[in-house]
Amino acid sequence: MTNQQPEIQSNGPSKGGKGYFKAFRSYFSCVPMLGWLAGIIAAVLFERFLGDQISELLGLPKIPVLFGCMIMLKDFSLIPSALAFLVGVYFIPILLVGRALAPVFNGLAGMIYKISPMFSVVLHLALLYLALHLWADLSAYRLMTLKFTLVAVMLTLSLNVINGYMGEFSCSHPGFMALGAYAASVFTLVLFTNDRFFGEALLSPSMGVYFFPVAIILGGFAAALGALVIAIPSFRTRGDYLAIISLAFMFIVKSLIENLEVVGGPRGLGSQPNYASLPMVFGWTVLCIWVINNFVRSTLGKALNAVRDDESAADAMTVNTRRTKMVGFLFGAFWAGAAGGLFAHILRYVNPASFGLQRLAEILAMVYFGGLNSVHGSIVGAVSISLLGEALRPLELFKWIIIPLLLILVMIFRPTGLIAFKEFNVKQLVRPRN
Amino acid sequence: MTVFFQSLVNALQWGSFYALIALGYSMVYGVLMLFNFAHGDVFMVGAYISFIVATALTALAAAGTIAIPGWVVLLLTIVCAMMLNAIVGIIIERVGYRPLREAPRASAAITGLMIGIILETGVLAIMGAQRAKFPSLIQSVTYDVGGVFITNKKIMIVLVSIVLMLALDQFVKKTKWGMAMRAMAFDYTVVPLMGVPANVIAALTFAIGSGLAASAGCLFGVAYPVLDPYMGIVFGWKAFVAAILGGRGSILGATLAGFLLGFIEIFVALIFPSTMRDFIAYSIILLILTFRPHGFFGEPHSARLRL
Amino acid sequence: MPLLEIKDLSIRFGGLQAVKNYNLTMNPGDIRGLIGPNGAGKTTVFNMMTGILTPTEGQVLLNNWSIEGFQPYQIAARGIGRTFQNLCLWRHMTVLEHVKMACYSKITYGLFGAFFGGARRKREETQMTNKAMDLLALVKLDQFADQLVGNLPYGAQRRMEIARALATDPKILLLDEPTAGMNPEELDQIMEIIRLVHGEYKMAILLIEHRLKFVMELCERIQALVFGEVIAEGEPEEIRNHPQVIEAYLGKEIEY
Known part of the structure; x- marks a missing residue:
């Protein structure tokens, strides 16, 4: 970064x-x-x-x-x-x-x-x-933009694990994000907030900040659990199957939340406590990058690449392909859920409509713009698309022509994204240059 | 019982939109192994093109002294819209997909997604934000068949869709071009070596898909006269699901899956609160795909995203 | 007790009997050849031995352990290593990563280590790297360790595959046409490597080959497979002069 x-x-x-x-x-x-x-x-x-x-x-x-x-x-x-x-x-x-x-x-x-x-x-x-x-610090707008950019980095990186490193085409990231956002929100709202939906706080609100990481992890696990539902049927076969299953899953999650009156239905869920401070979001983003980078650099994580490039060869070389795919998918989903939890607490309001096709297009754009199979790429993609989205806001409609055009050009000239298939070596980065 | 038949009629109409759009998806997916995520928006563009053509034709008819019957205008609209939209499809193929023929398939899918956004924004910029009102070309006549209300529009929509589907089936099975398409679906890499120009086939595939989408758009305009630039998104993705559900490149499969999706949606809305529609519809699809991973008529194939 | 015992292995694809009653017994240190014309079912035998295909009849015993019902990766981890007829490479990975990947079954640091690092992971990764570098040195590829496999010439890719198969610590090594598409120079290198592996590791090797000369020179015993059936078995000299083998390879002599 x-x-x-x-x-x-x-x-x-x-x-x-x-x-x-x-x-x-x-x-x-x-x-x-x-x-x-x-x-x-x-x-x-x-x-x-x-x-x-x-x-x-x-x-x-x-x-x-x-x-x-x-x-x-x-x-x-x-x-x-x-x-x-x-x-x-x-x-x-x-x-x-x-x-x-x-x-x-x-x-x-x-x-x-x-x-x-x-x-x-x-x-x-x-x-x-x-x-x-x-x-x-200079303006609330900058702070908001920065926080959302950091969350976008998490989302992009986690989708890159599935679409880049693992080589599947998953469309369910907004769904995972929604699961994480709602799980984390319900956790903090029930325990630490006097809320009109969930009544009095069960625990002292002052403790809430310390339990916020628990909420985020809970969000991550909720998403991973959702991913399990997709993974069990879809990893038995190969092909474009996951794309469609995950898309259906995304619609199911969105529709399920719309029908759950407990969490506000289509109106959404608001007034989450203000726990997602900049250090918190920054810390989670760094943790996410660190853990994902650790994973994809280990031989256990590189097994994802082996499964992607030639599954039968991986199998013959003692790689447990099914476990590998499962771990990769659930891992990606976990971080999407965690990002969703943060997202909910930054915006302090979530509704099912924000986890739809538009979000999917946005995350996919970031992943493929930045570059597949690379941590650099995901960071660059997320940061540039997020900032571009904000910066071109005054252009209104034309923003939605410029950004897609840019992405098409990137796809034509660098089909795997700007910085693809590159290892992210942090230690190399902080070395003196002489 | 009348409720059941009434829903059946509605579902047939609703399903024919899905089926017509799903066919376009299925063609491109079958022949080129690509997800054409722009297809939903191609449908929307088709609807707008028919809107413009229909408005122009009615204005012309009103200006002239001879009264052109509404159904002639409608027929002309469908044909014109199909042709114009086929050109749109060819342009999309040329600009967005042909440069990416050798690239990973996922990249092409992303390009499609982006072209879709550009189409939405473009239409929004040109046509304005207010919803377009599709001119009513034919007088709506309602027949009461034992308590079931059937309008002439519904009959027309279902009939036109079925005719188009049969025509497509014949085209693919009988003509030289159709055979080339099937050959290309069978093995993409070999076909160019056999003297079949891959680019022409790809363009043709897109043209046919877009033409069918335009017909769906036109018929949609007849049934639900209000158009907006974002109407293609939900339709497109649902038709995409139907196309995959039907099995790779299977015309019959895509048609049946499109109708099935229409049926599920209408009947779920009949029994459960309408907000549950997506939830139940997709759960059913998830179940079907769990037991038939390759769709209704798809063959197991081990193609993966070429990374 | 033999290292590998294959009893009456048969497989049928629909109406086609691809392999029929294939038998093989190998002891540690044996080097065997399996020859036959294209489509004779040689690779099918390998695929059944490695669990990719499930035989319709018969069994494969490795040290008296039946592979039946196990996944390919489990069988590979138990000690049947293989190479592929048409190279199966991971095109976005380096040579070193290929060989390290084959050590997958020996990783014990688990997901915790993969996610958070730690001393154990570091130790194991270093061990794997050392082992992989040793194997690469064996096949004379250590100077290309950090290259993407796609950048290697074809012969080197073949050698890399052998190193990769060796990294699984096989008790028996299955080589599927290791010399396919090679020039004479590369041929000699491969021959040397196979001899080295056989000599140094005392590893049992089963070889599928087209080039009779190559097999004859390397193998102690040879089986000839035609249309899924073993038509001849014996020492290279016997096979060379076996009338049915000659017929299968050269066609029947037409008698006037």
């Missing part, structure tokens, strides 16, 4: 041509992740303390919320000032701090890495969190 920012920056001035871009890249290749993070933090701090003045100077109504996209699309005359803001507040500080202090950060990163790579990873995550926190 951390290598996002620098890529976005380096895209800006790259229009001059490939050679120019290469030179630019090699000039900055010595900057370690630590340097980029420090640069980002510097830029965010810069925006925090001088953002208002700078935007006033440039004639912008306020600090551009989402990298100026909204402002640019709403009022074309403000494009130069928004771009200037972007360059002045983000690009230049990040590049400057990153490049100028590269030797320092390289030394530092090397030192920390020598102590313990794990410690280095944790430190990088802490810095990343700091950067995100500072950035999101």
Whole structure:
């Protein structure tokens, strides 16, 4: 997730041509992740303390919320000032701090890495969190967007386990998400909230925050249980069978919830307690990425790839194919459920309509845009599609033409997605670059 | 008992929409092994094309001095819409699917999904958000057969669908092109080597599927005159389920499964509260697929998503 | 007690009797050949021995353990390793990952280790990597360990398959036409590897082959299978001169 920012920056001035871009890249290749993070933090701090003045100077109504996209699309005359803001507040500080202090950060990163790579990873995550926190602190909209993006990362990654690593075509992710969202919501609403549906809180509401992870895990297990219902019949045979079974399952879940008056039926379920703070969502996302990445890098997890590429060969090489498929599917479903639980507590309202075909199209788009069989890819896909969705909001209808067109182009030129079939090596990422 | 027969008539009508759309899915799935997720929206585009054609034709008829009977207008509308929508289908194949012929099938499915979204948005942008009112081309006549009300529209819809399905069946079985299609369904890789142009067959498959979807759209407009750009989504996905339920590439299977889906939906709504419709319908489908994993007429095949 | 005992193995596909009353007894360290024209049912025998096909009659005993009712992966884990006639590779995996994957049945770190890592997983993964690298060194592929299999030349892919089969720790190794489509140079390499495996690991090997010369040179005893039935069995020299074998391979001599 951390290598996002620098890529976005380096895209800006790259229009001059490939050679120019290469030179630019090699000039900055010595900057370690630590340097980029420090640069980002510097830029965010810069925006925090001088953002208002700078935007006033440039004639912008306020600090551009989402990298100026909204402002640019709403009022074309403000494009130069928004771009200037972007360059002045983000690009230049990040590049400057990153490049100028590269030797320092390289030394530092090397030192920390020598102590313990794990410690280095944790430190990088802490810095990343700091950067995100500072950035999101500036407006409630940013915070919301950030949280939903993180949830989207979880969803994308978990679907990638099934559609990418395992090579099936599952359409039931919104269903799993709904199961998780409702299970987690009911848990917190019954136990920790005075609610009009479920009455008085059974436990003291002040304890709720500590039990929130339990709610999320419960949501995950609810989804995994649902996945079991699909897995038992569908893994006996092969082919496009799972696609249709999972689609039917998604409709069943949605319709079931619509008919359950206990959880509000089609009107939905609201007023979930405000437990999904940014650290909570960030923590779960990191946990999700870590566990999934762990899994797909182990031989046990790579068995998914073996089953996908040639099932009978996997069978002959002692791989328990049925168990492998089952584990992969339930595992993916678990994280979809967990993401659903978080989603419900971020929005603090869920209704069955939000777990329909549109959600399915969105998650599928993120997975295939980013790239199959790759953790990088899922992160890139989820972040770019989520942010693009928000950034192009002022275009209204045309947003729904631009994003699909973009995806079609990606599919035509890179049929497995932007960054497919690549291993995600965190330790490599935090290494010093010299 | 009258309620039962009344529902039967309704289910026949409802099922013919599903069947006509499912046929398009089934054709593409059978011949090219692709999920054409844009097909539901192709149906919607077909409905809008027929709406435009019908409106134009009625306006023309009103302007002229000779009165053209409504059923002639309707027939013209269906034929025009089918042809125009076939062109839409060919364009979609050319733009969205042909470049992805060698790509993983899942990528093509995603492209289809995205084309669907573009079609929805495009229609919304062109036609506006307010729902379009399909002109009533034929006077509705209701026959009372022993307490069961049958309208001439319903008879017409069911008849037209059945005629189209039979025509398709004959086309695939008897003509040279149909045979090439079946050969391609049998083995995609070999057919081009036999001198059958794969691209032409693919385009033809899409054209036929889209044409059938347009006929469904037109008939839908006759039965339920209000159109909106998102009407294709639910229809499309349900027809997709029906197509798979019928078995890969089976015309008879897709038809029967389409009608079955119509029957299940209507009769479930009759017995249970209508909100339970999807729940029960899909549970039944899940059960059927558990025991007949390859659908009604599908043969077991071990094709997987080519990754 | 023999290592492998196959008694009256038969299979019928509809009306077609693909294999009829196939018998074989092998002791540890035996190296046997199974020859026959295309469609004789050689691969079908392998598929029955590895549990991919269920025989209509007969049984396969490995150390007196009947494979009946077990899944292919269980049979493989018990010690019947195999290669495939047409390469069955996982095209998105590296050579090393292929060989490691075949150690699947020996993984004990379980899902907990897979999800959360830990010392045990690290240890086992390292062990597997070492073992895989040893096997790759045996087939002279260790320098390509990190390549995707698709990047290897055909002969190397074949050798990789042998290493992969060996990684399952088989008691008996089934090689399905290991030299199919190879040039003479690659042929020699394969021959050397098979000799090495046989000599060093004292492994029992059953070989399906088309190239008579290759089988004759390697195997101690040979069976000839024609239309699902063993028509001849014996030492290479006997088989070479067996009239029915000659007939099956060269056709009947037309007598005027």
